[in-house]
Amino acid sequence: MHRPLIGISTYLEDEARWGVWTLPAAVLPAGYHRHVQQAGGIAALLPPDAPETAAATVARLDGLVIAGGADVAPARYGAAQDPRTGPPAPARDAWELALIEAASAAGVPLLGICRGMQLLNVARGGTLLQHLDGHGGPPGAFARHTVTPVGGTALAAVLPEEISVPTYHHQAVDRLGRGLRVSAYAADGTVEAVEDPGARAFTLAVQWHPEAGDDPRVVAALVAAAGGGTG
Template sequence: MTVRPAIAVIGRRARKVSGLRFAATVAAEAVCDAVFEAGGEPLVLHGGPRRALDGLPGRLTAFAGVVVPGGSDLDPSHYGQRPHPRTAPDDPEQDLLDLAVLRAVLGLDLPTLAVCRGLQALNVVCGGTLDQHLAETGVGHLDALHEVTAEPGSRLASVVGDAPFKISSYHHQAVDRLGRDLKVVARAPDGCVEALEHTRADVLAVQWHPEDLAGDSPQDRALFADLVARAGTRKEPA
């Protein structure tokens, strides 16, 4: 029997969920479905109390790969800025969890796919900053479809090809100053950064939501297949 590689989907903290009396740790069904259809076993990682972050790298070694999904805005204090009027961070504990996860996966060289807010958190962990509210350019970024093109010769292009394709976009923030050890590997037609690769660690990040169109888009489906493939060949740390 083939064993599916365990993929940690970093849980989102929710103050209220239908059917539960208390706050919850949840994951988008579309993300879990995309991981499962690609051959992985999606498992939601609970952040827990703040003290649980101290043991996070050890907890993550139980997994073969990680998805850091989308969510609300990061508090701009994490990258040394005051909030823009349109910036809306909503959970300090979620910020701490996502940033800690990304620091850990960089140290562990754990195969990772970071999505939307996950890409932004990766850039912040690497010392970069964010444009807190994108100017209107004629390219829709919030609840819209638009084209992206992977940089020829990039790892991303080896996964999705280097021809333009449509993606599902839902964000109003984006990379401003690029973090260290990161390379831009895709842009929107207006120049907005749409994908990053880490130059040393096994981390690929996209600004769009590949789970939205994974059932129909071969490029989005390939991103999850690539993560599971990377996870399936990962060697356990000594």
């Protein structure tokens, strides 16, 4: 049985601690690779690299996950920085934007999660709302709220019902990027998922954190698409 190789972007931290060590490290919450593995994929963690290597990297993959993390630099979408926006991660922004463009060009299935959804929107010329309340718990703790899929979308084919999701974000899609379609909303109207119905391959992004919950369907849809299924 073919197990598709799924690349997952990671965080680069100057000080990560484990055992007796405090060192720079590329890190990622274990839920990401576990969901990929449980869906039948092989997980490959991708630390930030030079953007010009993105196409060669994506060419080795069957699917790509752009993970959650730091706020996208507002300069990427032509905005001044709101005081509530977190510190930029310019190397990660550049690398992940290059990965998104490479996946789109090569027809490699793509799933964006939280920051990954925002970055997909920015890659397509969209903008972000830099702060909103009610979509996260206290620092380091997920909240939960309900999202409603839009009928007739690829997301609705995967998640046909209203669901409660783990969430931790204070930014969201504002102006929608080129070619993207909204495929889920929160009760307050916040865009909770986008997809590209015209893409060469499965292209979906969600604002919540499926890797922090126990619903495997979104990640399983990416793995199925990466393995040659319809997703």
